[in-house]
Amino acid sequence: LTFDRDLHEQRTALGQGTYGKVYVAHDRYTMKKFAVKEIPMRNPVYTDVLENEIKILSTLSHKNIVTYYGSAIDRSKKQPFFQIIMEYVDGGSLSQHLSKFGPFQEQVIKNYTRQLLEGLKYLHENHILHRDIKSANILVNSRGEIKIADFGTSKRLAGLQLCTEDSVGTLQYMSPDVILVPPMGYGPEVDIWSVGCTVIEMATGKMPYHKIVNTGALILKLGNERQPPDIPQELSDTAKDFLAKCFEPTQKRPSAKDLLNHPFFKTKPTSPREPNGNNNGDKHDNSGIHLSSPPETLHRSTSSEEAGVPEPARLLEPQISIDNCRRSELMHILRDNDSREDLLGKWMDLIDEKNETEILTIDKLRILLSGICDYLEDSNEQYLRTALDKICAKTDLNSDTRTDLERACYLFIKATNIVLSCKNGLPPHVLFALDNVIRRVAEHLVGLIRPDFISSVNTIPPITPSDVSTSRSLSSRSPFFSQTMDITNEEITRLHQQYAQLLQTSQ
Known part of the structure; x- marks a missing residue:
């Protein structure tokens, strides 16, 4: 396993727990993500007991609990850290x-x-x-x-x-x-x-x-x-x-x-039953983080969904279809007449509150929104470029204009989330997923507006679990694949870092 890192080579943190921090890591061969909790070892007496406990927990398997994969000890620093490798959950808490x-x-x-x-x-x-x-x-x-x-x-x-x-x-x-x-x-x-x-x-x-x-x-x-x-x-x-x-x-x-x-549970919710998440994952002995081997599995869930289907067949295809569905769902919402007009009104109000520009009008926002919807449908950034060109010619993109357009992109995130939150039929995990799509669109737009963003990386689609099988086959055929993927991840990380810095500046 290799830790995900930001532009400054700092590990990507998921959060701070009671006893330690949680970081994002990935398998260098499959690109599958994991969560790694690190706890300072101030009392090593507990290490053996905790290692055995993690081994036991890693035998548990149920779709409604986070999977434990194993543990490791990082002795590279003066203060050693106990590491717990767990399932990465993409939707937050x-x-x-x-x-x-x-x-x-x-x-x-x-x-x-x-x-x-x-x-x-x-x-x-x-x-x-x-x-x-x-x-x-x-x-x-x-x-x-x-x-x-x-x-x-x-x-x-x-x-x-x-x-x-x-x-x-x-x-x-x-x-x-x-x-x-x-x-x-x-x-x-x-x-x-x-x-x-x-x-x-x-x-x-x-x-x-x-x-x-x-x-x-x-x-x-x-x-x-x-x-x-x-x-x-x-x-x-x-x-x-x-x-x-x-x-x-x-x-x-x-x-x-x-x-x-x-x-209370007599009427069953209508949410689709997806394959469970009791994945076992690939555990590589030559990785940066070495997992302890779990013992034989304990009592497991008896749900029919818990059948012994190999992990790729169970997890990869549903994920890509869900991602496509989220993009399509957002596109249809934004193209709905009532939602579109509501969004344009809120978007314009936010822009008027934040700055006194005459560059952006509601008609220009309508052009930009149309380009965003086309982009969501076909994933072709040319739609975004065309919309920006219609709003303001590249020759007119001075510093003030770029700042106004930038700020409008960030306010698009807020305005869209306000509209989505008013839609009673959308559960929180869907809102969370749509918010991620909205933010990716905003990043893409900022990448086209500002020269200090690396717009070429925006054309690279995000790596999803559906790419794992492709990655595995490519890596076996091409010795340069792993190096290329590392460079791609670094560029994507740089984009996120630049976006965060610009957002802070704009605010």
């Missing part, structure tokens, strides 16, 4: 979706909660408690599949970092039994309480107990009063009853399996 798009509709909540319970049911059947269920630890891919992350290792990671905390979890989602551990300990019921808290967050867009800012007061409320968070009144009666079940007293609280039979 529910926390990110809530922050970006606001509360979810009940049908979306139902769909995500059902998948969350399916994943928890599988973990509990394998005698694994999560103990930190929350929106930040629930990932969703571009197909709308929920993936539970960060399960099973929290205690060991705390030990590896010399943490002295006895409890694991986030207070706002924590069951009273975790705060006041009963003599007989606690079991899967603590995760069910956290599920209820997460459902409330999905419904309101706010953390449970968000009005209680004092930690001591919240501990008192949970520990002594065992008071659950308020149930949103706007939910349906069945949803309220489901939440009430999640917050039942410990002895009465139903299991994940029981809750899956609740009337």
